[in-house]
Amino acid sequence: MNTPTWAQAKRGYTISTSGDDGKTSTFTLVPTKSGGRVTSLVVLVDDATALVSRVVYRYHDGSVLSFDQRYQAAGTFQVPAAIDVSAHFPAYSVDAKIRFSDYHTNVPVHI
DSSP states (O other), X not given: OOOOOHHHHHXXXXXXXXXXXXXXXXXXEEXXXXXXXXXXXEEEEETTTOOEEEEEEEETTSOEEEEEEEEEEETTEEEEEEEEEEEEETTEEEEEEEEOOOOOOSOOOOO
């Protein structure tokens, strides 16, 4: 999944600033089209790096899916190091930890 540009996000969501504590900006996104499963997203963005640190999806049925993401340097890039996922739906709940390592950036691609 690619991160949408600001313009792409604004086409699908009403976006408002929910707060900024000087370290993290919080945005609330509400889908512009009705009838979908998701009622809102809360996105936290690190002010210093402009990287998404947390996303919370809220659903019409009360379900909540969230992830917290941490980054690491790989050369000159900031790449995901870890994602903690929490999913709470009516039929199931799950918590997961995803770890990423051994990045190789700008390597030759042979087709």
